[in-house]
Amino acid sequence: MVHELPKLPYSYDALEPYIDKETMEIHHSKHHKTYVDKLNAALEGHEELDGKTSEGLLININAISEGIKTAVKNNAGGHLNHSFFWTILKKDVEPQGEILEAIKRDFGDYEIFLEEFKKAAVTQFGSGWTWLVLNPAIRKLEITQTKDHETPLADGKIPLLVIDIWEHAYYLKYQNRRPEYVDTFIKVINWEEVNKIFLENV
Numbered sequence: 001m002v003h004e005l006p007k008l009p010y011s012y013d014a015l016e017p018y019i020d021k022e023t024m025e026i027h028h029s030k031h032h033k034t035y036v037d038k039l040n041a042a043l044e045g046h047e048e049l050d051g052k053t054s055e056g057l058l059i060n061i062n063a064i065s066e067g068i069k070t071a072v073k074n075n076a077g078g079h080l081n082h083s084f085f086w087t088i089l090k091k092d093v094e095p096q097g098e099i100l101e102a103i104k105r106d107f108g109d110y111e112i113f114l115e116e117f118k119k120a121a122v123t124q125f126g127s128g129w130t131w132l133v134l135n136p137a138i139r140k141l142e143i144t145q146t147k148d149h150e151t152p153l154a155d156g157k158i159p160l161l162v163i164d165i166w167e168h169a170y171y172l173k174y175q176n177r178r179p180e181y182v183d184t185f186i187k188v189i190n191w192e193e194v195n196k197i198f199l200e201n202v
């Protein structure tokens with residue numbers, strides 16, 4: 001199986017002025033593509049891993065031979081996280097539906113959730129991702145961080161929403177101003193899609 005770069009479900013300028021066209025184009029066509037290419041290169045000659053999705057590879061990462069384990073972890077993770085990230089972006093969608101009710105239930109209030117989510121994203125050290133996940137064991141929403149390209153799926157948590165806080169996600173437009181990027185990111189969350197993912201998994 002050859003892993004493929006998914007097409008974006010919108011144009012590179014669809015999130016302007018919040019996330020600029022150039023950042024989106026480089027992020028998708030260069031950064032994400034490189035993860036896909038490196039994943040395919042790492043898997044070459046490993047027919048036993050044919051047909052495994054990036055999610056399948058990551059959930060059973062310890063079953064993968066030491067020679068390619070790190071490359072698979074980093075690049076399948078980069079591929080999986082970016083593929084998810086693109087789907088939850090759309091500008092000017094209001095928080096809505098059952099996910100909004102669940103946020104109010106588990107965080108007390110939407111504004112409290114927002115502050116906690118932004119704080120987690122702004123204060124996270126180094127490269128990584130800040131997530132809103134469903135913890136199915138206790139049927140509750142949680143904010144969590146993963147470093148590099150690790151996925152909450154490895155801990156049995158279900159991703160609902162994520163912000164990419166690698167500098168490549170915002171540096172062209174926001175440079176070192178990560179808090180400004182995080183503030184603006186709130187305006188490009190596709191709450192309709194997040195609600196759909198929540199309903200499929202709750």
Ligand code: MN3
Pocket residue numbers: 027031082164166168169
């Ligand atoms: Mn990225």
